[in-house]
Amino acid sequence: MANADRPGWQLGTLRGVPIYIGRTWPIIAVVVIATFGPQVRNSYPDLGGTAYFVALLYTLLLLLSVVAHEAAHALVAQWRGFHVQRIVADLWGGHTAYESDDKSPLSSALVAVVGPLANAALAVAGWFVLQGMGDDREVARLLVGAFVFTNGFVAIFNLLPGMPLDGGYILDAVVWRITGSRSAGLVVAGWCGRVLAVLLVVWAVVLPLTRGDTPDTFYVLWSVLIAGFLWFGATGAIARARSGRLLAKVRIRDVLRPVHVVSDEVPAAQLPHDADVVVVNRQGQAWGVIAQSDLHTVTLPTAQQVTAASLARVQPSGWVTQVDSVDADVTALVRAAQGVGGAIQELFVLLEGRPAGLVSIQALGDALAEAENRAASPAA
Template structure:
């Protein structure tokens, strides 16, 4: 569970064990919706007066529920595919679901991506059917002001339909971008290439979205409204920077893919803290464990050699360098790239001098020095 300092916002519940939050930035988008949709409501229903802004606030809440349904769809399918979901957050940019992607595949990535927009499409269809039962399907497209419920439901249908279509546009960070990424990944066998290609597609989508929203009216001799301009700039900026992050991430993964764990592994011996250094093999690092077997420190081979020469009976724990948590990295195979090592190193805050490497069954594979990792990555960057 995230602590109060780490939590991304207000926790409102959980979804199969994954905490669900309303992000701290969500009120920003709520205020924008209220002050952009509110005047439209009062124009359609002048009799409401300032109460039209309360209707706009209700619409903002409906959009929040739509975002939560969208993200819940991602989370549930991710869990069904064996992925650990850490949290679901609704924020100013819609929302995001955080989950482990290490063991995913192109098919799983595509499936998790597509269910979000599909959930919004289902909400739009349900809302449209309710409008038809009211006998006023025309309200879907022109916000027929027959009643406030019809007004809200019509806006709900339009918004969810738009989100479903927009999110399927082929570029990261949109869900359609993850579909592109999965397709490229499946075709090339390279996940990092998928991220880079989908990121550049996202930048193209960002430019086209702004041109469509602002440039198209100008081409027809019309002045785009202030509301349209503000939304176009916000959405375009979100897409551009999100796409840039995906490109950077993909390029970083390509660098990581050039170095294998096995290239950096050094031999290591496990010993409890009270073990005399003189009883252990030379020319190897020593991982020091607590009585319960938990590794907590390391004695580098060069330090062990120096200590043996001056104090041969010294206990291992007296010469050990304590390592921060985490410093144990699990990799499936020594031929795997070093991305997992980098993740563990970053999780330690960059304070780990060594990384103990084990496989999926807990078998010790060796130890990697953080300095060796940095040198290897710099060499291929």
């Protein structure tokens, strides 16, 4: 059953990754059955209403193709060290949700290319099956032939160099590798995606009109829908690039402030007063913060009686984040804060497992706003 916390109906899992049929998938299923069913009935009048059952079987084969495509993405993403959250077959085919730290151009390209390769492999396998089928099995040949054509088309179309297609991610990785800038890769792939969207509409609408023909309503409808999908996905990639440029202007070191780490059993009288304090439990897990200003308000008699646990403000789960370098930009901090949500006020930053300092979400936001203002000013 689907519920509010899930993107659809769960089919199963793949190496711990849940696979869902998205809530929008029935829409594409109905459209495919409504368009493919009459074609089957016209080609094989004797089938009657069974033609729509054949169309349903074709829809299930499409679902298999989508799941295979996304499963390839998921498996390679896991191999390259990404945390994969889910696989979803939805209205636009499907998507694989995974958390990445933009590890490398190679990882990004490998995750992208295996999806179309999976469809190409299905097309080749279907072609060999088709060669072994007798001419007396016409309906089965029709189904397998449609399966081969669809997977071949999806493989080729997805390799077109524009976001949000897999080919766009490959182009992004190539530009990223050449320039050293992920933002540059996203901008190039995003604009190529916009160009593809325009060309698709030109092919479906403008070209027939220039030849004096009436554009086919079916092709126009699907071309406009797909062009819209490409345009919005490409625009999102360009927006990500702009955001990435902004994040790159602020370093973790710029917003990091010193911190002491103490056990929650330490008496308040023994707490250091020259910086904020992070409180950990017996297992060494950080769970709270004592602001430096709060330390100065504790009177001496009280300080002898209470422990750090009594003064600490409890922090939400996910407030501890690991970074590779304090000279890196604040992308990892922003992602960590977004993952926790609006309740977070501080991030406890670890460097190679050791305390590096605290980052105030307010200070992080102020630093990004200042960087944005500098970039927007004429002198920048």
